[in-house]
Amino acid sequence: MLDFIYYPVSAILWFWHEVFGFVLDPASGFAWALSVVFLVFTLRALLFKPFVHQVRSMKKMQEFAPHIKALQEKYGDDRQKMAQEMQKLQAEHGFNPVSGCLPMLVQVPVFIGLFHVLNGFRPGAPSNYVFGAEDVASFVEADLFGAKLSNTISQAPEMLAHFQTDRTSMLLVGVPLMIAAAIATHFTARHGVQRQTAEAAQNPQTAVMNRMTLWLFPMFAIIGGPFLPLAILIYWLANNFWTLGQQRVVYRRIDREEAEKAGTPAVVDSTAVAASGSTGAAKAEPAARSATEPTAGTKAEPAAKADEPASHDEPGEIPGVIEDRSRDADKPGETR
Template structure:
């Protein structure tokens, strides 16, 4: 039923065994172990871009978690309306929780396919998907320090003896692999948990999930390890080491991109503020203008009738009329416009 998965997985394993078998002995356990490890690396390399998309989607989900909770509180009683609003929010913000889980979902059938292919290496089997009879026999006889790659620790002594190994050899190789796989799983999960926002980490459901991925999932390697072939434990260990290295690379790149975007935004905002301030200073202090002198009020009819002949009416003086000399003044009783030189009063012997 899953031959579309089994054949590609076995083909990749066959490809790497051909390469390492050319360098090493094809029947060597090291050649088969390296083939399993590089099978993992190949599959994870193919899933690199979906993994980056997963990280970005999870980050967006954490950023918009408050809005999601607000919608849940507002439309919790109306499931249909809540689904519509959630879909609208996802479309507006450009993230999809399902696509964020895609890499993990893809790994599940790959793991099942690898497990099925490795279980197909049995003594006397004529073929195993793309592998022929001789290659099946080569894998069955391959061992690491006396432990067979296709066997499990929990198998009976009779079965182990039929494969040419014993429980002691399986424990010597299998237990360190289980412990290493559990430790690698723990640190991989811890690296992901540390990327969560403080608000998201305080969510009760998130706290429970964090405890599970930090402690329960690694225990699967310890509890389930004795029932898994050594080749699967190698797959588990290599997969977690790849994931840990990949997380560091992807998270570092995303952090650098965010830092560059923040720096660019700061420069743009700073320029905008400077420009605005310059414009504000220009408009706040306009160049003072000299107001024009008010026009003289028109003279009344009475003033016009009392003016002497030859004297301009009041209010109609010429704008370029010269001011009177400082040494002369008008005295009361003098005719309007007639100036009398008061210096004559100072002449000796003369009277007014």
């Protein structure tokens, strides 16, 4: 029924087992465990762009929280009018909250597909989707410190013995994986909660959801861990480590983009102001100098002192014109 999910999941797992089986022993539990880890990395890498869109959608939801709250207070119990106004708000700002859920929705069938494929690894099975009989036998015989990857801690001792393992081995490997998965889930959720605005965090519904993601979801790894195959616990752990690292990268990238957008107008304005100020100063400076300084090539005459007598022009002289009498010495007796 869900073969369109089972075959791609098993194909990716098969590919990575071929890669790590070439380096390690194909029947090694580490080769199969790394195959599960890189199955996670492959799927999450394909979902990187949708994840970025999800983060942006969540940020827009926080920005629109005051508008949504105002609509709720305005229309109250009129859900139809409320829905219409919400659609208008989303259309105006190009915001679709459903599209941001794509990465989470895609991971659900992948989780189910991996769970189903792992259950198909049974002793004596002729095939398991893209895996042949030899690959099935390799997975069944592989162990991680004595624990089988396709078995669960809660299985009956007879079933564990059928897979050539026991409860003690399963507990020694399974319990640390459960604890590590719970811790990784908690810190991944905490990193997301820290990104919320103060107004969004004060919302009662958001506060309840934050407590659930911080404490209840990690407890699923402890409570449900004994009923999950070890390979699923490895998947859970790797998925949360990837999510935590991806969140840091994407949030840092978005913060840098927003800082650049916010800083661009300020830089342009300050540059324009500085340019206009320097131009005005450049224009004002020569004018000021022309009023206070002599022109080039001349020396400033000392100001006349108040106690010195003012000069008087001789009769017949043009006021303000100084005659050149240097030639009088050359031709004595001549008058000018």
